[in-house]
Amino acid sequence: MPDTQTVKDQVRQFVAETAQRKGIGAVTDDESLTANGVIDSLAIFRLVSFIEDTFSVRVADEEIVNDNFKSVNDIERFVAGKLAQKV
Amino acid sequence: MVESDRVRMAFLLNQLLTRSAERYPERPAVWARGRTLTYQELEERSNQLAHLLRERGLGKGDRVGLYFPKAVESVAAMFGVLKAGGVYVALDPSAPAQRIEYIVQNCGIRALITTGDKLGGLRPGEIPTVEFSVLAEENAVAAPNRFPWQDLAGIPGSHPPEPLQPTTLDLAYIIYTSGSTGRPKGVMLTHQNALTFVQWCADEFRVTHEDRLSNHAPLHFDLSVFDVYNAIEAGACTCMIPEDVQLFPASLARFILTQGISIWYSVPSALVFLLLHGRLSTLDLSRLRIILFAGEVFPMKYLRQLADAVPHAELYNLYGPTETNVCTYCKVDRAALGTQDKLPIGRACLNTEVFAVDDGDRVVSEPGGEGELYVRGPSVTPGYWGDPEKTRKMVVPNRFQPYFDEKAYRTGDLVRLRTDGGYDFLGRRDNQIKSRGYRIELGEIEAVLLAHGGVREAAVVAVPDEEIGARLRAFVAPHNGGALAAAELQEHCASRLPQYMIPERIELCETLPKTSTGKIDRVKLAAAGAPRGQEMGRTGL
Numbered sequence: 001m002p003d004t005q006t007v008k009d010q011v012r013q014f015v016a017e018t019a020q021r022k023g024i025g026a027v028t029d030d031e032s033l034t035a036n037g038v039i040d041s042l043a044i045f046r047l048v049s050f051i052e053d054t055f056s057v058r059v060a061d062e063e064i065v066n067d068n069f070k071s072v073n074d075i076e077r078f079v080a081g082k083l084a085q086k087v
Numbered sequence: 088m089v090e091s092d093r094v095r096m097a098f099l100l101n102q103l104l105t106r107s108a109e110r111y112p113e114r115p116a117v118w119a120r121g122r123t124l125t126y127q128e129l130e131e132r133s134n135q136l137a138h139l140l141r142e143r144g145l146g147k148g149d150r151v152g153l154y155f156p157k158a159v160e161s162v163a164a165m166f167g168v169l170k171a172g173g174v175y176v177a178l179d180p181s182a183p184a185q186r187i188e189y190i191v192q193n194c195g196i197r198a199l200i201t202t203g204d205k206l207g208g209l210r211p212g213e214i215p216t217v218e219f220s221v222l223a224e225e226n227a228v229a230a231p232n233r234f235p236w237q238d239l240a241g242i243p244g245s246h247p248p249e250p251l252q253p254t255t256l257d258l259a260y261i262i263y264t265s266g267s268t269g270r271p272k273g274v275m276l277t278h279q280n281a282l283t284f285v286q287w288c289a290d291e292f293r294v295t296h297e298d299r300l301s302n303h304a305p306l307h308f309d310l311s312v313f314d315v316y317n318a319i320e321a322g323a324c325t326c327m328i329p330e331d332v333q334l335f336p337a338s339l340a341r342f343i344l345t346q347g348i349s350i351w352y353s354v355p356s357a358l359v360f361l362l363l364h365g366r367l368s369t370l371d372l373s374r375l376r377i378i379l380f381a382g383e384v385f386p387m388k389y390l391r392q393l394a395d396a397v398p399h400a401e402l403y404n405l406y407g408p409t410e411t412n413v414c415t416y417c418k419v420d421r422a423a424l425g426t427q428d429k430l431p432i433g434r435a436c437l438n439t440e441v442f443a444v445d446d447g448d449r450v451v452s453e454p455g456g457e458g459e460l461y462v463r464g465p466s467v468t469p470g471y472w473g474d475p476e477k478t479r480k481m482v483v484p485n486r487f488q489p490y491f492d493e494k495a496y497r498t499g500d501l502v503r504l505r506t507d508g509g510y511d512f513l514g515r516r517d518n519q520i521k522s523r524g525y526r527i528e529l530g531e532i533e534a535v536l537l538a539h540g541g542v543r544e545a546a547v548v549a550v551p552d553e554e555i556g557a558r559l560r561a562f563v564a565p566h567n568g569g570a571l572a573a574a575e576l577q578e579h580c581a582s583r584l585p586q587y588m589i590p591e592r593i594e595l596c597e598t599l600p601k602t603s604t605g606k607i608d609r610v611k612l613a614a615a616g617a618p619r620g621q622e623m624g625r626t627g628l
Contacts, residue, residue: 021577034331037181061364065338066331
């Protein structure tokens with residue numbers, strides 16, 4: 001079972017790749033991804049697909065909210081919560 | 088003496104506000120991020136800003152850039168500039184600095200209403216015409232030529248400054264859209280242009296002071312003209328959707344519910360987004376009485392689903408380029424949805440005339456006839472800022488009306504006349520596409536790619552996409568086998584183009600395929616770019 005650090009690393013990497021593709025520089029773990037432009041309406045669904053594929057969880061439509069996706073930290077917390085539910 | 092802002096029939100946009108402020112001073116005018124301005128407050132704030140702009144030297148017709156994320160101050164700023172006799176230019180807060188700097192120079196923007204943060208992202212040497220800024224944020228720090236918004240409170244706000252003989256033909260705002268030669272073009276819009284649209288909307292949709300209009304579109308997109316000015320005209324409230332709500336479909340759906348939105352206007356992509364992921368069926372959206380959509384074709388299968396999800400709402404398809412705002416409309420006939428395979432763009436709005444011109448240069452009069460759609464009437468732009476050549480090309484003498492000189496706008500769209508007198512949209516004549524409702528000249532993206540020193544050839548194709556209209560794929564051939572990475576080109580694009588114009592994929596090839604006449608074979612590239620297409624790698628197609 002992946003530990004917290006690995007989940008965060010993977011999330012960080014995905015976010016960093018998305019940011020780079022958009023010409024946005026380094027992204028910190030707590031900065032708002034909607035404010036800095038990393039997440040737009042296309043990116044949000046790529047991110048959801050990434051989470052579902054990488055961690056084998058299902059993300060419900062009503063879970064696609066700002067609280068769960070605002071920053072790297074928030075995404076990691078959301079994913080960890082989903083993984084804990086699976087056990 | 089009649090005070091200019093208290094006339095019976097408005098000929099300037101700002102008169103709409105003054106009239107409603109007199110009638111409904113305590114009603115909410117604009118909501119954004121949990122803050123509200125009443126009509127009285129909006130009237131005062133905009134008067135104060137107008138005074139400040141004039142005192143700093145803003146003259147009649149001078150351009151003022153609005154460059155900050157949507158807030159209640161955005162609407163105060165629009166009206167403040169108009170009351171000062173200026174012309175506002177809404178700038179995309181998420182566009183790269185270079186694009187903003189280009190626009191500032193292109194129309195000689197003299198003042199910016201912005202934030203310290205956004206201003207800090209612009210290079211002073213690249214905005215030489217800007218003389219001062221107003222910082223529309225809390226706790227703004229004053230500096231030479233930087234005026235904090237809170238200082239407005241000290242300026243008398245019961246009247247606007249003395250008007251400078253304004254007429255309805257004066258420019259109100261400039262909207263920059265994608266240009267085919269690689270640079271954005273500034274579409275000039277007058278008070279009359281905007282009011283022609285606002286007046287038609289007011290009558291057709293019967294907006295009242297009890298309505299709550301959502302504002303989904305960015306302020307540099309002309310859909311927002313309805314959201315703001317039709318709300319103000321009626322004494323209604325415009326509710327600006329915060330960026331973080333906009334991106335999350337469930338939040339957006341709940342926003343519509345909790346804000347009691349009664350009229351929604353957006354591009355079809357946003358509605359499809361809501362439909363697919365916003366779980367509309369779980370919400371009581373009975374307050375939503377009208378849904379307007381424009382900017383791109385609405386896929387019928389999703390339109391049918393939308394119609395089912397909001398059974399009580401009237402649905403309208405609106406059509407028109409930025410150069411004329413909406414010129415035709417079609418109210419959705421729910422009974423016919425099952426059998427239609429495409430929504431018509433419908434008939435001309437009141438106070439507008441449209442006609443199609445066929446290949447023989449004749450006006451189409453028989454149903455089934457096809458031609459390029461022309462628009463005539465007071466909604467037609469006077470032209471493109473600083474570009475008389477492009478203006479002459481698109482805003483042409485109306486050769487079909489022989490009695491006096493007047494202009495008509497060539498839309499570049501092909502249409503077919505229907506038996507009911509309305510029109511069907513057939514397609515574009517050239518290389519302009521829509522993605523998520525945004526107008527994109529593929530040539531502009533290609534010009535940016537070609538501007539990179541390592542790029543020898545470049546072509547951008549649009550791959551049709553059901554959800555957003557089109558996805559962008561670029562094909563690039565580097566110079567003489569030089570090392571060039573797609574990631575580097577992505578960053579190059581990101582520093583010059585707004586988000587929605589950055590190609591999703593950039594494929595590198597040794598050389599691009601050509602047609603028999605030596606032109607890049609875009610048909611072949613488009614086929615290669617279709618979903619499930621292969622990466623081409625460096626061996627070419």
